[in-house]
Amino acid sequence: MNNHSSDTDGRGMPAIGVLDLQGGISEHIDHLERLGIRSVRVKEEEDFQNLAGLIVPGGESSCISRLLRLFNLDEIIVQQFQKGMKIWGTCAGAILLAKTVINESAHLGLIDIEIERNSFGSQLDSFQYEAVIPGLLKKPASLTFIRAPKIIKVGRDVNVLLQIDDYIAAAESSDVLVTVFHPELTGCLAFHHYFAKKCNLKPRDVDGTEVLDPTWRLTSWTRLARISRG
Amino acid sequence: MDAKRYELNVQLAQMLKGGVIMDVTNVEQAKIAEDAGAVAVMALERVPADIRKDGGVARMSDPAMIAAIKEAVSIPVMAKARIGHFVEAQILEILKIDYIDESEVLTPADEECHIDKTKFSIPFVCGARNLGEALRRIAEGAAMIRTKGEAGTGNVVEAVRHMRTMNREIRQLINMPLEEVTGFAKANGMPYEIALQVRKLERLPVVNFAAGGIATPADAALMMQLGCDGIFVGSGIFKSADPALRAKAIVKATAYFNDPKKVLEASMGLGEAMAGLEIASIPAEQLLAGRGW
Numbered sequence: 001m002n003n004h005s006s007d008t009d010g011r012g013m014p015a016i017g018v019l020d021l022q023g024g025i026s027e028h029i030d031h032l033e034r035l036g037i038r039s040v041r042v043k044e045e046e047d048f049q050n051l052a053g054l055i056v057p058g059g060e061s062s063c064i065s066r067l068l069r070l071f072n073l074d075e076i077i078v079q080q081f082q083k084g085m086k087i088w089g090t091c092a093g094a095i096l097l098a099k100t101v102i103n104e105s106a107h108l109g110l111i112d113i114e115i116e117r118n119s120f121g122s123q124l125d126s127f128q129y130e131a132v133i134p135g136l137l138k139k140p141a142s143l144t145f146i147r148a149p150k151i152i153k154v155g156r157d158v159n160v161l162l163q164i165d166d167y168i169a170a171a172e173s174s175d176v177l178v179t180v181f182h183p184e185l186t187g188c189l190a191f192h193h194y195f196a197k198k199c200n201l202k203p204r205d206v207d208g209t210e211v212l213d214p215t216w217r218l219t220s221w222t223r224l225a226r227i228s229r230g
Numbered sequence: 231m232d233a234k235r236y237e238l239n240v241q242l243a244q245m246l247k248g249g250v251i252m253d254v255t256n257v258e259q260a261k262i263a264e265d266a267g268a269v270a271v272m273a274l275e276r277v278p279a280d281i282r283k284d285g286g287v288a289r290m291s292d293p294a295m296i297a298a299i300k301e302a303v304s305i306p307v308m309a310k311a312r313i314g315h316f317v318e319a320q321i322l323e324i325l326k327i328d329y330i331d332e333s334e335v336l337t338p339a340d341e342e343c344h345i346d347k348t349k350f351s352i353p354f355v356c357g358a359r360n361l362g363e364a365l366r367r368i369a370e371g372a373a374m375i376r377t378k379g380e381a382g383t384g385n386v387v388e389a390v391r392h393m394r395t396m397n398r399e400i401r402q403l404i405n406m407p408l409e410e411v412t413g414f415a416k417a418n419g420m421p422y423e424i425a426l427q428v429r430k431l432e433r434l435p436v437v438n439f440a441a442g443g444i445a446t447p448a449d450a451a452l453m454m455q456l457g458c459d460g461i462f463v464g465s466g467i468f469k470s471a472d473p474a475l476r477a478k479a480i481v482k483a484t485a486y487f488n489d490p491k492k493v494l495e496a497s498m499g500l501g502e503a504m505a506g507l508e509i510a511s512i513p514a515e516q517l518l519a520g521r522g523w
Contacts, residue, residue: 022269122328
């Protein structure tokens with residue numbers, strides 16, 4: 001997959017960044033690589049150069065939010081967003097992007113949704129749910145909800161992508177995508193494909209049959225977190 | 231536990247990667263930990279340093295105290311059951327906390343058997359001193375591993391030993407010819423199939439955190455650079471002079487473990503760390519890491 005020709009590390013190529021403060025970073029990078037998208041771990045100001053999009057991963061929103069503020073990365077994200085960088089938040093990431101968070105103050109506030117943190121209960125209430133999303137997820141795929149938040153309502157400029165019972169599980173505005181579940185924890189590449197196109201990048205084509213990458217395993221993320229051989 | 235439930239439990243631990251899990255003994259401490267950026271709290275009546283000092287039998291904490299902490303924070307709540315005490319685990323599961331730590335910090339209830347964790351829906355984290363111990367716990371259904379270290383000492387030396395041992399044994403597994411794996415697995419008490427998986431993945435198949443003796447931002451960054459996926463801090467925070475400040479500093483150093491400049495910033499002006507203990511000064515029967523096998 002690594003292209004060692006003239007553009008050795010592809011640094012000139014627009015990339016999708018994954019905010020690398022805490023949480024499921026390797027899992028997103030694994031999915032982006034499967035689609036042939038250049039990915040960058042983002043934790044310093046200079047990492048934001050040439051980013052077409054940014055993924056704010058799942059983890060604990062209170063932890064990620066603290067670290068964002070500590071190093072003024074929140075301001076940099078908002079600046080880059082205003083310059084056209086698209087953003088996708090999964091789970092904790094969706095909480096960080098919401099304009100309204102029930103019982104706490106908003107963090108980045110980049111999409112007009114109201115969200116409730118840890119809305120299902122404890123880990124014993126985590127679950128998988130099979131869904132289809134017209135235009136995005138053509139075949140039923142299993143979505144993973146881990147201590148997930150619920151989107152309660154969305155503003156006028158926000159489209160609901162997936163409604164389940166009394167809550168919204170996925171939504172988007174022109175520049176922001178939010179999912180309260182974790183596509184990076186399944187073999188489903190459809191959301192990363194969709195986001196890459198939203199960022200005007202060219203992901204490797206996956207048609208209906210390839211939406212679930214058959215080579216994906218529960219442990220696929222570990223190839224990005226092997227022990228050092230030293 | 232069915233396979234899907236185990237998968238979800240392993241994946242919750244993945245979402246804790248790069249984070250710090252802090253021991254707390256009351257609601258106030260739990261809130262300090264959450265505000266400081268902890269990814270989870272471990273609710274217990276006494277931190278390991280006090281368990282060590284008080285002596286006697288250490289058991290599961292009062293469920294009322296664990297429930298109060300669960301009520302007070304929105305981050306995951308973990309609690310400890312004694313090694314082999316599957317009824318304490320049943321109680322914690324009914325209480326619906328997020329993760330059970332089958333922990334050597336409490337007095338073991340069974341010196342032969344650990345809990346059969348496959349019988350539960352709730353996830354378990356277990357301590358290990360070496361690869362064989364880690365893989366035996368995974369075989370029993372643990373969804374997350376941590377080093378044992380030597381809890382309540384503020385001395386990182388045992389956690390370093392355990393992590394280095396695991397890394398060395400993983401490297402040995404990777405480099406040996408396949409026909410030697412059977413003997414290596416036998417000699418080290420490793421379930422063979424999981425040993426093969428580790429050889430292929432070049433690491434544990436689940437998240438591995440550092441625990442036992444971490445007291446400073448530098449300790450946390452050290453364990454992360456040795457290849458841990460995240461950090462448990464027990465007595466190190468609330469036995470120090472300024473817990474809120476130290477908690478924030480350890481969170482920062484864990485996230486930026488590879489950046490000495492940021493670890494330096496995190497290390498400045500924290501006040502007194504917890505008083506530490508030389509491992510050699512502890513009578514052998516009071517060492518916690520030797521509990522369980």
